[in-house]
């Protein structure tokens with residue numbers, strides 16, 4: 624293990640590691656063989672497509688250390704496939720999913736000293752696909768870079784599952800119908816900073832975005848997907864302008880196939896969510912975050928007395944135990960590096 628890091632002090636701040644992966648190609652491809660190089664700054668043209676017109680995507684996944692000291696990944700192929708969907712949407716050359724998984728594994732192996740000990744966090748992997756070739760008019764870039772860097776991060780909860788509260792914002796939208804909300808497009812994120820900061824100043828953990836057409840239905844919780852339990856059914860917003868989370872998909876399958884719950888993917892109005900018995904949000908970084916309360920236009924609603932609900936708890940246990948190979952992985956989701 625690396626002596627460079629105090630594992631108990633890990634947060635979600637950026638910490639550099641030793642190596643990164645880089646690959647490049649021309650507009651029509653094909654991608655090169657790719658290489659692992661020392662982590663560091665890269666050279667880029669000021670006229671790069673990604674800098675001027677935002678032709679870029681990112682991904683996020685984690686490598687974890689199990690009790691048996693194996694290093695594992697959770698559904699990396701799904702991240703590779705989502706990156707392909709995004710590349711097609713933004714006219715970038717898709718990076719093959721099998722090569723994506725192989726590159727991820729190489730980055731983890733080369734930085735294995737930075738995978739925190741069991742229970743102390745994870746090695747967060749950040750794949751990026753950018754139009755790096757110079758262009759002037761709005762058009763696809765002339766060449767592309769695919770890069771993966773890694774960063775050790777602490778556990779989201781140092782003291783177990785902790786419910787948080789969010790503010791629903793009717794004043795800003797994250798994504799529009801038929802837009803790019805369904806891909807991990809880099810331009811989707813800084814537009815939410817202002818409203819997120821405002822919510823945090825008022826004591827919330829962040830904000831929940833509503834749909835841009837009717838300003839009525841819950842879309843997402845910043846960078847995680849929304850779930851709630853109403854009349855014993857697990858509800859989650861349907862796909863469309865939301866980001867199709869790998870965690871979201873895993874939760875839907877676990878709830879249906881392991882817990883026998885009815886799961887409904889549909890429009891969830893704020894009114895309906897306010898009647899929920901429990902709520903949570905999901906994503907790679909936060910895994911599952913219980914939502915103890917929401918604020919909407921002056922009204923505070925509390926769920927399950929601001930305690931972790933039974934469904935949330937069951938799903939959390941199933942998911943995290945599968946991820947750490949502590950129970951059977953019937954879906955074949957976990958890959959040993």
Ligand SMILES: *Cc1c(COP(=O)(O)O)cnc(C)c1O
Nearest residue numbers: 846847848866868869870906907
């Ligand atoms: C990445 C992301 C998620 C979560 O996706 P996972 O694959 O579960 O990590 C949810 N919403 C948004 C907007 C995201 O960017």
